Amino acid sequence: MLKIENLHATVAAKPILKGLSLTINAGEIHAIMGPNGAGKSTLSYVLGGRPGYEVTDGSATFDGADLLDMEPHQRAAAGLFLGFQYPVEIPGVSNVQFLREALNAQRRGRGEEPLSGGEFLKVAREKAALLKMDMDMLKRSVNVGFSGGEKKRNEMVQMGIIDPKLAILDETDSGLDIDALRTVGDGINTIMRRPGKAVLLITHYQRLLDYVQPDFVHVLAAGRIVKSGGPELARELEEHGYAEIAA
């Protein structure tokens, strides 16, 4: 589904990714772990197409199409969802309005009919119930006045409604208490652990992986993947730290 080869990227002319390669197939959950400054967030932004993150070499394809050639909204329409480390506030725009417009823009991009207000609300209610979320959250302005945990849960609701093929979740577990962590973990499992879908979890810590069992774990250090393995690698990292493993 996602094939990254020898990816080099710079931010403000500073090289951050230096030859990263990674292949994710449908049905797989991958975790990327690594120390601060390794390039984890840069990887998610490069894949999402954020302006200012410049690819200088290498390639990335999504379902065979050149991902790096697409605008951010085209990547979204193709089925790529980015869960943000710091979800952004949009005052005056309700979650319902935001998601309906976003979803319908994606559907237009794919040549599908837009959902009516009623159809959209039906989908939203189903997803909110699935994630045990309060519909009131969807009526509030996007992330405005949300606690850190609420923002992350809101990302999960958005993911549920948008229903992407590939979710790249950037430190979705940071700032969560145990209950919220479980909710988020359940959300990922419920929405994304399905045939034809895949997840790339970007995280510092093992603890989210207690709730979402990865099929593969990679260690990112200094802009490259230095080690890959199964779920046991995450526990090794937790015990021994990055310095030893990445060395």
Add this chain to the structure above:
Amino acid sequence: MDDVKIKDQAAHDAAAKVADYEHGWSADIETDFAPKGLTEDTVRFISAKKNEPDWMLDWRLNAFRHWQTMETPDWAKLNVPPIDYQDAYYYAAPKPKPKLGSLDEVDPEILEVYKKLGIPIEEQKVLAGVEGARRVAVDAVFDSVSVATTFREELKRAGVIFLSISEAIREYPDLVKKWLGKVVPMHDNYFAALNCAVFSDGTFVYVPEGVRCPMELSTYFRINAENTGQFERTLIIADKGAYVSYLEGCTAPMRDENQLHAAVVELVTLDDAEIKYSTVQNWYPGNADGLGGIYNFVTKRALCQGKRSKVSWTQVETGSAVTWKYPSCVLNGDDSVGEFYSVAVTNNYQQADTGTKMIHNGKRTRSTIVSKGISAGKSNNTYRGIVRVAPNAEGVRNFTQCDSLLLGSLSGAHTVPYIEVRNPTATVEHEATTSKISDDQLFYAMQRGLDAEEAVALIVNGFAKEVLQQLPMEFAVEAQKLLGISLEGSVG
């Protein structure tokens, strides 16, 4: 007339060439021009064209003589090249026709114009007898002269008078004489004086005591003749306990030369009366290089004369090259209420200096001001307002909120609030914020599937929500679209 036809054809061709302004076309309708330039003869010509009584002509001439002694105001934060008032036409009207009984009798080409503007949908439904259609009475002002007024009979049954101001001058001279120029005095300012001298048409509404107007009243007008200033005059009177909601929507076809627009709107509310006045202004703002566009110098003022009366102004200003406009409330009646809700968008080289005046003369009068300015491109957007509390006005309250949103780094936002309180019991609050659409917000919205322009439109609509929700439903939808359209090209 041949000359005029050639002119119109040329205008038509010019408009056809530049198609990127949605309403930028010019219909080919024979126009009856006053001679170019502005003299007493022009004023007499207009007055004669409208079969006005002598008192009206004298009133106009008085205004014209005074106007000649006045100077263009220069205190606004606007950069406007000198206007040559002798190089313009002051009157253009569709050729006179017999009095019309229904829309069927209107020039099909004029109807076509309205169709392109999307006006008559609701109206057509009603005319076709569709049940449950929302009723909106449209007094259509086409270049200066009102060509068709619908629903007049039904309004008449309710006792509501809804006429072009020219007709009102002839048919209800006592009402017009009583209030015309009483809210905005003839000598008030340069553009108001000019309007008094040469106003060509406009709207008159009178809602009698205790009557709630059975439908929303609406005037759509557009400037449609090349180089013709449009001088609208509106007078709305809500008698004791009356209520009326009035919608004003404007679009104008594209022109290369700047067109001057200097309207005067006067509102009067007596005891317990309320007027809700909503505007969506979408006039041609000029092209991306700052060429062309409408100059909009408008004086709008409400006199809350009666106790417990209320006036609410809501405006969405997306058009015009230059906007100079301060819809205001003079709160004379005790416990009267004034409200001003405004969204002003400027893009490219547009300039807007807009705001309000809340003059608290009565006791326990209250006012609310919510202003949202959005600046993009190389534009400048200024909020300018006065809150004044008179010495005898006890227990006055005012709340003002001015928010500015900037797109890009070349646009300007300015807030100039004047607060003059001469009574110690007043409570006056002022809040102001300035923010930018952040790259984070844009990327977040785009990652969810919106393209750059959709993302900006969504964020801007959220920013303006408090004001947009004051608009009547059908207007709110149009206004939301307009915000998006006006900001096209503002993100790279």
